Amino acid sequence: MLNKSIRIIAILLTALATCIIVPRFFRMLFSTHSNYKDVVYSEVLNDFIISEYEYKNINGKISGITIYKDSKGNRYTREQADSLCPLNNASQLTYDGKFPDSICGKNISAKDADDAIFHMNIAGRYNELFYGLSELKDQKSYLSNKYEPKDLFRIKENGIEFIVSSTNTIDEKKSKLFNSELEQLGFTAPAITWWSPADRTDFEKIGYFVLDSKGELFRLSMNDGRPDILRLNRPDEKKIRNINFSNRPEFLAIIITEDGNSYVMDRNFNYQALPLPSLRRGAFLQGNLMHLTFTTHEKDATAYYILDKNYKLIKQLTIGDKKVASLQETIGSYLFPVKISQNANYGIQFHFSNPFHFIWLNIILALATFFIKKRNGYPINDAFAIIDIIVVLVLGIFGMAGVFAIPQRKSKQI
Amino acid sequence: MIEKLKHLIYKEWLKTRWYATIALLLSLGTVIYIFISIRSDLNLLGAPQYFSSLILEKSIFFGKFKYIPIITALLIGLSQFVPEVTDKRIKLSLHLPMENTTVIYSMVLFGFAIITAIQLISVLLLTLFMSVYFPSEIIIPSLQTILPWILGGMTCYFFIAMISLEPIWKYRFLYIIFVYFVLRLFYYSYGLGNAVTIYPILFIITLISSVSVIYTSHRFNKGEL
Numbered sequence A: 001m002l003n004k005s006i007r008i009i010a011i012l013l014t015a016l017a018t019c020i021i022v023p024r025f026f027r028m029l030f031s032t033h034s035n036y037k038d039v040v041y042s043e044v045l046n047d048f049i050i051s052e053y054e055y056k057n058i059n060g061k062i063s064g065i066t067i068y069k070d071s072k073g074n075r076y077t078r079e080q081a082d083s084l085c086p087l088n089n090a091s092q093l094t095y096d097g098k099f100p101d102s103i104c105g106k107n108i109s110a111k112d113a114d115d116a117i118f119h120m121n122i123a124g125r126y127n128e129l130f131y132g133l134s135e136l137k138d139q140k141s142y143l144s145n146k147y148e149p150k151d152l153f154r155i156k157e158n159g160i161e162f163i164v165s166s167t168n169t170i171d172e173k174k175s176k177l178f179n180s181e182l183e184q185l186g187f188t189a190p191a192i193t194w195w196s197p198a199d200r201t202d203f204e205k206i207g208y209f210v211l212d213s214k215g216e217l218f219r220l221s222m223n224d225g226r227p228d229i230l231r232l233n234r235p236d237e238k239k240i241r242n243i244n245f246s247n248r249p250e251f252l253a254i255i256i257t258e259d260g261n262s263y264v265m266d267r268n269f270n271y272q273a274l275p276l277p278s279l280r281r282g283a284f285l286q287g288n289l290m291h292l293t294f295t296t297h298e299k300d301a302t303a304y305y306i307l308d309k310n311y312k313l314i315k316q317l318t319i320g321d322k323k324v325a326s327l328q329e330t331i332g333s334y335l336f337p338v339k340i341s342q343n344a345n346y347g348i349q350f351h352f353s354n355p356f357h358f359i360w361l362n363i364i365l366a367l368a369t370f371f372i373k374k375r376n377g378y379p380i381n382d383a384f385a386i387i388d389i390i391v392v393l394v395l396g397i398f399g400m401a402g403v404f405a406i407p408q409r410k411s412k413q414i
Numbered sequence B: 001m002i003e004k005l006k007h008l009i010y011k012e013w014l015k016t017r018w019y020a021t022i023a024l025l026l027s028l029g030t031v032i033y034i035f036i037s038i039r040s041d042l043n044l045l046g047a048p049q050y051f052s053s054l055i056l057e058k059s060i061f062f063g064k065f066k067y068i069p070i071i072t073a074l075l076i077g078l079s080q081f082v083p084e085v086t087d088k089r090i091k092l093s094l095h096l097p098m099e100n101t102t103v104i105y106s107m108v109l110f111g112f113a114i115i116t117a118i119q120l121i122s123v124l125l126l127t128l129f130m131s132v133y134f135p136s137e138i139i140i141p142s143l144q145t146i147l148p149w150i151l152g153g154m155t156c157y158f159f160i161a162m163i164s165l166e167p168i169w170k171y172r173f174l175y176i177i178f179v180y181f182v183l184r185l186f187y188y189s190y191g192l193g194n195a196v197t198i199y200p201i202l203f204i205i206t207l208i209s210s211v212s213v214i215y216t217s218h219r220f221n222k223g224e225l
Helices: A001-027 A077-086 A088-097 A112-117 A172-184 A198-207 A327-335 A355-375 A381-394 A395-403 B002-045 B047-057 B068-088 B090-094 B099-133 B134-167 B169-185 B196-209 B212-224
Strands: A037-042 A047-058 A059-068 A118-122 A134-136 A151-156 A159-164 A191-195 A208-213 A216-223 A226-232 A242-246 A253-257 A262-265 A271-273 A283-286 A291-297 A301-308 A314-321 A338-343 A347-352
Touching: A001 A151, A001 A327, A001 A381, A001 A395, A001 B196, A001 B212, A037 A291, A037 A314, A047 A077, A047 A314, A047 B212, A059 A077, A077 A088, A118 A242, A118 A253, A134 A216, A134 B047, A134 B090, A159 A172, A172 A226, A191 A242, A198 A216, A327 A355, A338 B196, A347 B196, A355 A381, A355 A395, A381 A395, B002 B047, B002 B068, B002 B099, B068 B090, B068 B099, B068 B134, B099 B134, B099 B212, B134 B169, B134 B196, B134 B212, B169 B196, B196 B212
Parallel strands: none
Antiparallel strands: A037 A047, A047 A059, A118 A283, A134 A151, A151 A159, A191 A208, A208 A216, A216 A226, A242 A253, A253 A262, A262 A271, A283 A291, A291 A301, A301 A314, A338 A347
């Protein structure tokens, strides 16, 4: 009994080993092609220009080219595509001597067009790797000409605590001063989280946006050692999920609420709702002189929303991501039933393949195991033989590797 | 039975005492080096600048400690099991009037206890040093980052026991390849405090590795080829 149990342990260990090693070698067997795709809005056409790789098999050799087409399928050359999107290709068009005198009836210089281009990643949730300890820059730090943080702070159940970094002790006087100001404004400790602008100048001027335990929003800053705190309204009184700061002069931040709605906050802390679907999973923003393009990823599609500078929706496009599965993906769905990934924000995640693929393969492998063992005279009637079959049924090729790699005596008494 | 176990453990102690001492001194020396390094950086950069880089870059200031648990496991594991499998001396122990599994596991648990004690002392000292300079918001993620390394050391020790007791060299070689890939999971470049969500997988692997020696010791005992 013990001997057979030992063998099961060995089989599981071997299965563990193969499920770590085999996928690595499997990936090395295939060369993958990039599925590059980019979508840009053409203010000239009032349509989208889609650029993507197209692969062709010519005499057994795979070669790829970039193609440009609009949403109706009309194809363009690269030069034509550049001319149709002058606001996004000002540098190239200027170099080619083709930058237009006016765009959509407005006189625009190539430099203005180029300077207005920006990209911004909009995260749908705040970073879980939040240590609860930050540095607070004084608004007047530029006067000392030392661009160094003045104080470390944390906001726990007792309220805000300033830590003197050189001694690792609490600055009780400063903490009390700030706590008194926070209490007057209705702050309820501890803080859930806080955000700061990435732009250095904004960070000095604005400080942090802090969410208290009741979900109220405060701006926390320090002016010449004294608290400069403001209680801010929440967009439509909704619970805030995440704040993404920008370094653009036209808006300060994009805020995602718990229900997935999104709002743009201007530099006077006023909100305007964005006509977008739920951004709980995040989005990507590209901007130019006239438009903002929000890109969101759904399960099998990517959606593009074009907004003007007043945040009104002009156009939208959804493109399905579903393509013909590659040979590697097809074989992988049979061999590897689950992919386990780990991420600090989302923890351990399981990504399952098509169950009808790997279950059928596992059944075939289990039957094969049964017949091979029977043919070679191994015992097949006892409970441990059945466990072998179940291991193959559940773990597939990994289980089969374990069952046949670990030797088994042909006689009943081991 | 208890007397026999005491003698067995004393035998293990005689084999490993100097290596355990070296491992302990190495661990403590590394911790003291980290402490001196922190002090030096604080003096050089100034506390505000040092903390700024620590918080913004999430730098791992205790990175020198990363492979200490594995080195400890190698020192203890090899000093324990290599003499036993040289000329198959362990057969003497297995001829004692005790269950073979009890004999093997007494040895393994002794080694595990020594390694745990060394790591515990080192981590406690490191925590003490960290608490002098850092608040809990830095200490806790640091300890969360160290835990996979310690689990990796324990897993390495169990696998050393397993590999040592395997009678056939070609299987030993295969186990070494397998152990290399498994141990990599413990030593990925997880960011500061980032490894918490993978703890369940690491604990399961450590647990499975702790029983792996039963298999090879059984093969050794039965003279299986």
